[in-house]
Amino acid sequence: MNPAGSLKVRLPTGEVFALPIHPDERSLAGMLSAAGLSLNTRCGQRGLCRGCEVELIEGSLTVDGATVAAPAIVKACQARRDGHGTIRIPARSRVEHRPQVGETFAIGIPYAHQPLFTPVPGGRDTGFAVDIGTTTVVVLCVDLVTGAILSRAGGFNEQIRFGDNVITRIEAAAKPENLAAMQRAIVHETIRPLLLQAAERAGRALERFAGGAVAGNTTMLHLLVGEDPTSLGSAPFTPRFLSGRQVLAGELQLIVDGLSPEIPLQLLPGIAGYIGADIAAGVIATGMAYDEVPSLLVDIGTNGEILLQSNGQLSACATAAGPAFEGGGLRCGTRAVEGAVSELRLGLNPFGLELKTVGDVPAGRAGGICGSAYLDFLAMGRSSGLLSSKGRFEPAAWEQVPEPYRHQEDRERALRLPAGRPGGLTISEVDVALLLQAKAAIGAGIETLLETAGIRAADLGRVYLAGGFGMHLNLGHAIACGLLPGLRREQIRVVGNTALAGALLALVDRTTLEEMATLQARVEIIELNLVPGFEDCFIEHLSLP
Amino acid sequence: MNELHPLTQAIIAGKRKEVPDLVAQCLAAGESASAIVEHRLVPGMAIIGEKFKLNEIFVPEMLIAARAMKEALKVLEPLLAAAGVKPEHIVVIGTVEGDLHDIGKNLVAMMWKGANLGVIDLGVNVPPARFVEAIREHQPELVGLSTLLTTTMPAMRDTVKAIRDAGLSVKIVVGGAPITREFAREIGADSYAPDAGSAVDMAVALLQGKA
Numbered sequence A: 001m002n003p004a005g006s007l008k009v010r011l012p013t014g015e016v017f018a019l020p021i022h023p024d025e026r027s028l029a030g031m032l033s034a035a036g037l038s039l040n041t042r043c044g045q046r047g048l049c050r051g052c053e054v055e056l057i058e059g060s061l062t063v064d065g066a067t068v069a070a071p072a073i074v075k076a077c078q079a080r081r082d083g084h085g086t087i088r089i090p091a092r093s094r095v096e097h098r099p100q101v102g103e104t105f106a107i108g109i110p111y112a113h114q115p116l117f118t119p120v121p122g123g124r125d126t127g128f129a130v131d132i133g134t135t136t137v138v139v140l141c142v143d144l145v146t147g148a149i150l151s152r153a154g155g156f157n158e159q160i161r162f163g164d165n166v167i168t169r170i171e172a173a174a175k176p177e178n179l180a181a182m183q184r185a186i187v188h189e190t191i192r193p194l195l196l197q198a199a200e201r202a203g204r205a206l207e208r209f210a211g212g213a214v215a216g217n218t219t220m221l222h223l224l225v226g227e228d229p230t231s232l233g234s235a236p237f238t239p240r241f242l243s244g245r246q247v248l249a250g251e252l253q254l255i256v257d258g259l260s261p262e263i264p265l266q267l268l269p270g271i272a273g274y275i276g277a278d279i280a281a282g283v284i285a286t287g288m289a290y291d292e293v294p295s296l297l298v299d300i301g302t303n304g305e306i307l308l309q310s311n312g313q314l315s316a317c318a319t320a321a322g323p324a325f326e327g328g329g330l331r332c333g334t335r336a337v338e339g340a341v342s343e344l345r346l347g348l349n350p351f352g353l354e355l356k357t358v359g360d361v362p363a364g365r366a367g368g369i370c371g372s373a374y375l376d377f378l379a380m381g382r383s384s385g386l387l388s389s390k391g392r393f394e395p396a397a398w399e400q401v402p403e404p405y406r407h408q409e410d411r412e413r414a415l416r417l418p419a420g421r422p423g424g425l426t427i428s429e430v431d432v433a434l435l436l437q438a439k440a441a442i443g444a445g446i447e448t449l450l451e452t453a454g455i456r457a458a459d460l461g462r463v464y465l466a467g468g469f470g471m472h473l474n475l476g477h478a479i480a481c482g483l484l485p486g487l488r489r490e491q492i493r494v495v496g497n498t499a500l501a502g503a504l505l506a507l508v509d510r511t512t513l514e515e516m517a518t519l520q521a522r523v524e525i526i527e528l529n530l531v532p533g534f535e536d537c538f539i540e541h542l543s544l545p
Numbered sequence B: 001m002n003e004l005h006p007l008t009q010a011i012i013a014g015k016r017k018e019v020p021d022l023v024a025q026c027l028a029a030g031e032s033a034s035a036i037v038e039h040r041l042v043p044g045m046a047i048i049g050e051k052f053k054l055n056e057i058f059v060p061e062m063l064i065a066a067r068a069m070k071e072a073l074k075v076l077e078p079l080l081a082a083a084g085v086k087p088e089h090i091v092v093i094g095t096v097e098g099d100l101h102d103i104g105k106n107l108v109a110m111m112w113k114g115a116n117l118g119v120i121d122l123g124v125n126v127p128p129a130r131f132v133e134a135i136r137e138h139q140p141e142l143v144g145l146s147t148l149l150t151t152t153m154p155a156m157r158d159t160v161k162a163i164r165d166a167g168l169s170v171k172i173v174v175g176g177a178p179i180t181r182e183f184a185r186e187i188g189a190d191s192y193a194p195d196a197g198s199a200v201d202m203a204v205a206l207l208q209g210k211a
Ligand code: B12
Pocket: A165, A167, A168, A235, A237, A274, A302, A303, A304, A318, A319, A320, A321, A322, A323, A434, A437, A438, A441, A527, A528, A529, A534, A535, A538, B059, B063, B100, B101, B102, B103, B104, B105, B107, B108, B143, B144, B145, B146, B147, B148, B149, B150, B151, B173, B174, B175, B176, B177, B178, B192, B193, B194, B195, B196, B197, B199
């Protein structure tokens, strides 16, 4: 028996095991993750959400300095070992391994057939395109002779256990052993199985692969090749490299039976620390660089990127929405996983509330609310008069909401959706305040970038909305709540995963790779922190129009 | 309770466009700049802080109110300086080296000004040595460190250490989204506040504890 006491974990399968002691692991969530049981710590282990709740069925734990005895439900990120105890992990608290992978995309330009790797008919005639997202990774298998996509495979980026956003990964990489572990997580645990899957689906032996092209943000590409990303974690956010490096499969330890270790992986070139190769890929794949009208590329993610083209002049900014649109930090927030409430219709007079879930799971079994539904709520809450411009429930309108839909806790009011767990899923005023910060970061970023270039939103010929979130949101609502301020629906083209599109393009037409490489010198980077008017603009955008 | 002064009301409601005129009216009526701060602005920010604590308003509304107050101070600060008015308490604040975020820090600074503290704002990306230098120069009772990036939390630790190593007796308070009470304790800061509302209470408590 050790002095620190023993902590047992009962899995949903009934299996029980003792949690090893980790002297440097602080929270229960941290200990569990070290033991390979990552919980849904989506708010960054800050105790704000209920994603990592576990049941204490026997013994005790320390929470916030006080001892909590069984039976109790505790947030694992806030709990520490305290003598003996047994916990049970409910299925809903485990990280959901069914991502919605952004595999769909549009290529907006005609392209030639000049493969990056010259195919040898009957020999090495196959290539692969990879998009390394912070959350998800996609691999396409491509016939280099015809340029046709043969198959796709997608999954979670296994680096997630080191943190769910780039900053937490950069922080983790400060320890050399983590840097190596993260490289292994992306190469060996993520890309390798996806490549095997894609090759099998395509019916191509790995011996036939001639090479690949890889897109990703600057941090992801650093971690892929094992470069220390520490300098990307603080001002002036200088990357170790941006150029489109070529590395050999063997150098990356991408070891797959049949795959030659000599084949190259071509990294796409980036533009700046927070305007990465994924965006460079998008600029070329959408064709915006060649548009005759002013055009804008917007990628809404935890780190939003915005790039403007006007008369061939390019400027860009990075804006940090944070994880709210992925459900992070919100009471009932979740990613767009199966069973998440993804659409919401709200009317006040008469009161009406309709929900839709991902995969049409019955509302009673909904597991949480995802970004697109929150956006619906912001827009319809405001248009129905339920929300004030400050994002609070209007007192008179609140009274019109039937009792079962109203929830109040400690002066915090929330709309209760007839869905999910007993007591329902709620959208509270605090959730709204967090969502407003996220939408303000994007909205103010767009407005500031346009203003700096002297372009009005109405003058934009095209707006390319890239990224997974962009594919699932209601455009009208995104405009109405100010996420895409001043735009009209006709201006917007939803273009999906343009990073993947760019990797594919580079693979089949190497001249596009050259175009991408020119961007770093061509794009003027606007540092929003340094634009005097940004703070004011951000504060303006904290309101609902 | 008395009806609130229109300027106080405008601050609370965040009507910044109305603020300069209302300040001018007060001045025209013979109120001194320091009286305006003390009787018109401070009560407004106190109410904002109170409402925030009661969950009646959130950060966005607080930011909007702070911006209105900034308008008032734009007019009043030069007058205060010209009149040689010295605040009773001096505090220094800044965002630590490596981080450029300052909206939260500016809000805390504004709320501190709203509690009638003399605030010296060092801006963003402030190296430890610059904090030490400013503390030597201005002799504040309190210094506030802010950071929004988890990656610059070590810079916050270094700053606390540099201040302590320099043998300065100033109280150190830390804040910013990734900061926790535990972290504050671990790096040897005197206090931590999760938001601008409690930052005021905490500062006042620390300053009084000293007196
Ligand atoms: C606005 C914003 C920006 C603005 C900053 C503008 C500015 N002048 O500050 C812009 C868009 C420029 C920006 C840039 C970046 N950002 Co930013 N940003 C945000 C955002 C959306 C809101 C932060 C904010 O101002 N909140 C409002 C204020 C009022 O709240 P607050 O700062 O927390 O302050 C309160 C308390 O913390 C406390 N407090 C704060 N300081 C102090 C000090 C003391 C002494 C005390 C007592 C209390 C206290 O009181 C305040 C009031 O209640 C957050 C995400 C989010 N939704 O929170 C990301 C966020 C902070 N940013 C983040 C990042 C990573 C960046 C970038 C580095 C990269 C990027 N592109 O995403 C860049 C920097 C690039 C560059 N070249 O500089 C991350 C940090 C992640 C992490 N784990 O560290 C966040 C969380 C978003 C994310 N991606 O997840 N960002």
